[in-house]
Amino acid sequence: MIKWIFVSIIVLVLFVASSFILEIDLSRIGGSTLRRIIIFNNQPNEFSISCSDGNSTETCSSYYPTNIEFEDDSPTTSCPEYFRWIHEDLKPWKNTGITREMVERGKNISHIRLVIVNGKAYIEKHGKVFQTRDMFTIWGILQLLRLYPGKIPDLEIMFQCGDKTVVSKKDFQEPQISPPPVFHYCGNEHSYDIVFPDWTFWGWAELNIRPWETTLHNIQEGNKIVKWKDRIPYAFWKGNPKVSYVRGELGKCNATENHDWNARIYGIQWQNEKANHFENAKLENQCTFRYKIYTEGATWSVSEKYIIACDSMTMFIEPKYYDFFTRNMLPLQHYWPISIRNMCEEIKYAVDWGNSHLHIAEAIGQRGTKYVVENLKMKFVYDYMFHLLNEYAKLMKFKPIIPTEAVETCAESMVCSVRGLKKRLFVESIVTSPSETPPCTIPPPYTPQTLKEFLQHKQNLLNQVKTRTINIKE
Numbered sequence: 001m002i003k004w005i006f007v008s009i010i011v012l013v014l015f016v017a018s019s020f021i022l023e024i025d026l027s028r029i030g031g032s033t034l035r036r037i038i039i040f041n042n043q044p045n046e047f048s049i050s051c052s053d054g055n056s057t058e059t060c061s062s063y064y065p066t067n068i069e070f071e072d073d074s075p076t077t078s079c080p081e082y083f084r085w086i087h088e089d090l091k092p093w094k095n096t097g098i099t100r101e102m103v104e105r106g107k108n109i110s111h112i113r114l115v116i117v118n119g120k121a122y123i124e125k126h127g128k129v130f131q132t133r134d135m136f137t138i139w140g141i142l143q144l145l146r147l148y149p150g151k152i153p154d155l156e157i158m159f160q161c162g163d164k165t166v167v168s169k170k171d172f173q174e175p176q177i178s179p180p181p182v183f184h185y186c187g188n189e190h191s192y193d194i195v196f197p198d199w200t201f202w203g204w205a206e207l208n209i210r211p212w213e214t215t216l217h218n219i220q221e222g223n224k225i226v227k228w229k230d231r232i233p234y235a236f237w238k239g240n241p242k243v244s245y246v247r248g249e250l251g252k253c254n255a256t257e258n259h260d261w262n263a264r265i266y267g268i269q270w271q272n273e274k275a276n277h278f279e280n281a282k283l284e285n286q287c288t289f290r291y292k293i294y295t296e297g298a299t300w301s302v303s304e305k306y307i308i309a310c311d312s313m314t315m316f317i318e319p320k321y322y323d324f325f326t327r328n329m330l331p332l333q334h335y336w337p338i339s340i341r342n343m344c345e346e347i348k349y350a351v352d353w354g355n356s357h358l359h360i361a362e363a364i365g366q367r368g369t370k371y372v373v374e375n376l377k378m379k380f381v382y383d384y385m386f387h388l389l390n391e392y393a394k395l396m397k398f399k400p401i402i403p404t405e406a407v408e409t410c411a412e413s414m415v416c417s418v419r420g421l422k423k424r425l426f427v428e429s430i431v432t433s434p435s436e437t438p439p440c441t442i443p444p445p446y447t448p449q450t451l452k453e454f455l456q457h458k459q460n461l462l463n464q465v466k467t468r469t470i471n472i473k474e
Contacts, residue, residue: 047432051416060410066119067150068434079383079440080375082328086388087445089187089194093395096178100398103156106180109166110158112138115400116389117154119145122406131206132422133161135414136199139426142411143202144385146431148439152386153393156400160184161199163298165191165321181392186300186321195324196388197381200302203425207270208278211429212305213378215283219309220373222284228311228362233355235315235347236289238266238281243297246317246340250295253344261344262351264289287312290361291351294335296321308335308372313354313365317343324384325376331461332472334368339466353470360472383439391442 047064093102107113112134113124123138137159145152160166160182169190172179184193201212209215241247253263273281286292287310294307294314300321308314314335319326331337336354338346354361415426446454464470 049412049415049427049430051412060120060408060412064146065149065434068148070438074438076438077440079387079442080325080328080380081443082325082375083384083387083440083442084444084446085195085324085327086384086391086442088451089388090181090391090395092172092179092192093181097397098181098392098395100156102178102180103158104180106158106167106182109160109180110182111161112159113156113403113406114138114141114159115156115402115406116145116152117400117402119150119152121145121409122402123409124403124406129161133199134159135422136202136204136425137161137196138409139411139414139429140197140199140202141385142409142414143429143431144382144389146411146433147382147435148386149434151439152389154400155389155393155396156398157389157392158182159196160193163300165193165299167192185302186323188299188321194388194392195322197324197385198302201378201381202429204302205422205425207281208274208421209283211425212376212381214428215306216309216373216376218282218284219287219306222287223311223369226288228290228365229358231288231290231312232264233262233290233351235263235291235293235351236266236286236312237263237293237295238286239268239295239301239303240270240297241265241267244295246295246343247297249340249343250293250317253347260348262348263293263344265293286310290365291315291336291354293317293338293347294319305372305376308368311362311365311369313350313361314368315347315350325372329368329371330458331465332364332470333461334364334371336364337462337465349468357472379435380440386439387442 047061049061107126111125111127111129113126115122115124121138121142125134158180163186165184165186165188167179167182169179169192172192179192182193183196185196185198187193187195200209203209203211210218237250239247241251250263251265251267253261254265255261255263268281283306290312292307292310292312292314294301294304295317296319300319300323304323304326315338316331316335317338318340329335336350338350411426411430415423415430418426
């Protein structure tokens with residue numbers, strides 16, 4: 001009796017004094033069951049997660065808000081222009097809608113089925129995924145549900161967690177056959193894959209890469225170490241050269257005793273890096289060159305955003321794939337394009353040109369970094385997910401059903417079932433309270449004419465580099 005009177009007094013005092021939500025673990029006071037007391041007032045609230053022991057699976061929260069309403073006069077912002085591509089990615093189903101039969105045809109080429117019903121997520125796994133891509137992708141979606149509780153409609157999607165695109169356009173040339181809607185990290189001009197933010201925005205445990213917000217901050221701090229004009233005047237690339245033909249060819253551009261292509265190429269052996277606790281692979285320490293190279297791996301590479309964030313002028317080696325945010329980036333404005341055919345010669349020319357036009361080269365690098373910093377805030381990443389899923393749900397012509405083999409998944413069940421670095425990355429990237437502001441306002445779709453003009457403008461800029469008739473004012 002005395003201990004419960006004591007707890008009641010604590011609760012009363014905290015109710016008066018606290019302007020935050022507090023979580024008290026009563027299991028140490030009495031009984032083995034974890035009990036939570038939530039105390040709040042009218043101030044913004046934060047909801048933390050506590051596990052009853054170091055590695056047990058918690059049941060899903062019963063106290064986190066299930067709905068959020070925004071005031072009519074809540075401040076709204078416009079979404080970045082790349083949100084327009086949501087409409088383009090969903091265009092194959094604009095006239096037909098999305099049926100259950102279409103979704104089921106994507107099962108054999110997907111790793112995950114995600115079902116959201118009444119704001120809760122249910123996961124059905126279809127196959128083994130490389131490393132923990134599926135885990136951190138699911139985690140990201142759960143954070144979206146926590147950021148906008150009650151605002152994600154009931155839906156059912158298939159998700160592919162591999163590198164290569166899986167819905168080829170050539171397989172669906174007949175108008176009576178609609179492609180299966182499959183979500184994926186990247187797309188290309190030959191596929192119908194629906195592009196979605198990749199898992200590394202919430203961390204990459206196997207390579208000790210922290211969530212995007214933290215990593216970007218560290219890279220920006222690293223940018224301050226060496227002033228741009230004092231950086232090493234060559235093009236830098238560091239990565240695994242064995243995952244693609246282009247990367248293998250890039251290695252031939254390295255400096256030799258007989259020739260210098262102005263490139264400094266470094267291969268990585270990830271097992272060795274792991275043994276050294278990744279001390280030589282820290283992203284924030286790789287911003288000491290004036291120029292950095294982005295080249296694709298098996299398909300697109302998650303390294304792209306980290307490379308662009310360095311303030312260095314980024315060289316894109318003729319990408320064949322795109323992720324969700326890069327399609328509005330422009331050559332000579334945000335990056336310098338390099339062709340695969342004459343890779344070494346073009347890298348040398350770009351470095352020589354940049355070193356002869358230092359202010360322009362620096363400006364290109366800074367605009368690329370500014371694009372990433374301003375357009376890839378985590379709020380915008382979540383807003384992209386929000387609008388993509390909402391637009392997808394509008395096309396659905398069936399009611400989602402929770403599969404018998406699906407498992408309800410929530411932040412508690414994920415955090416409390418892992419240890420070590422995975423747990424730390426989850427805790428670091430968790431959304432602790434609903435958003436105080438509504439999602440940004442999605443721009444309208446491109447018209448055929450505006451899309452044609454944008455793509456033509458992009459091609460004209462590429463042609464300037466191809467013909468070496470570059471027209472940029474100092």
